Amino acid sequence: MLKILGKAPSINVRKVLWTCAEIGLPYELEEWGAGTGRPVPTPEFLQLNPHGLVPVLVDDGNVLWESNTICRYLTGRHQRFDLLPPDPLARAHVEKWMDWQATDLNASWRYAFMALVRRSPxxxxxxxxxxxxxxxxxxxxxxxxxxxxxxxxxxxDTFTLADIVLGVSVQRWLSTPIDHANLPAVRAYHERLRQRPAFVTHGATHP
Structure with a gap:
């Protein structure tokens, strides 16, 4: 069985849990991170991920980190070509939105989210x-x-892996107390995602 190291409130862990749910993969969630009793910057954890971040995936003794990479791996291993197409161009269109989410989009929200939700000093x-x-x-x-x-x-027209990583980001944007821009297509998208049980369970549960 897959082992996922992390905690469910983490946005990056939720990507992986949602991906597992869409594929129908059983897994064991081993809780690591603040508030779990297992802090990640320990020698044991750093042997798995030298950056000290969750999630970490352990699959048949193989270790992966970086949430988007884990999601790509799971869909590829289980041949879910509806989520990540084998055609190079179609796959690139999915991956460009995944990469944008992990870079430009994440960089934009970090300060506001840490201030307004995490209340970091x-x-x-x-x-x-x-x-x-x-x-x-x-x-x-x-x-x-x-x-x-x-x-x-x-x-x-079809749901792909890009929508998993973007879906948790949309949830974070809507849940953070800022003045939200008028973005009707994003709000309609969020409602569309809410029709998927895996999003309700893993994507819409935390900011």
């Missing part, structure tokens, strides 16, 4: 919070334009 500058919220809305506007064009999901 290291993120208290009002100007930086406002700048982060504005950048976050701009990036979400990019997604809104794409969703308005497709009328359904990130890459077209």
């Amino acid at each position: 290291d993120f208290t500058d009002p100007a930086a919070i406002a700048a982060s919220a504005a950048a976050w809305n701009r990036q979400m506007g990019v997604l809104d334009a794409q969703l308005a064009a497709t009328g359904a999901f990130a890459t077209g």
